[in-house]
Amino acid sequence: MKKLLKKLLNRETVLYLVFGALTTLVNFVVFDRMNAALGEKYALLSETVAFVAAVLFAFFTNKPFVFQSKDWSAKTLAREIPTFFGGRILSFLIEAGLVLAARDWFHAGSYALCIGQWRINGLTVAKVPIAVIVVILNYVFSKLLVFRKKK
Secondary structure, rough: OHHHHHHOOHHHHHHHHHHHHHHHHHHHHHHHHHHHOOOOHHHHHHHHHHHHHHHHHHHHHHHHOOOOOOOHHHHHHHHHHHHHHHHHHEEEHHHHHHHHHHHHHOOOHEEEEEEOOEEEEHHHOOOOOOHHHHHHHHHHHHHHOOOOOOO
């Protein structure tokens, strides 16, 4: 157990979790503000804008800090960028499907979490477990496909 924990909790995974949490925060804040401005009817548009903002943030933090990919050459970027965005698009489709399921099947938008003056829509709260799934998927995509070490 100690060996497994040591393998899982290394510099890369800890930094990935930190930047993953910040990426998720970007996603949540943009989604919540868009959802508040446009209404639940436009949840997919809010999700799309939140996704784009979060992916841009994630690429420019994961590449140098998490996976220590220091090569910014055109050749490397021509491989990393489409692969990174492709993996994120796949996880986005999964996330969007789960958000719509939360809205349509579980009526998550009918609820709210109130903390002081801050009212958080139930649909935003439903994104918490969805975000955990997405963070795990994105780490696997990034580690195995995008920023893999050359042998």
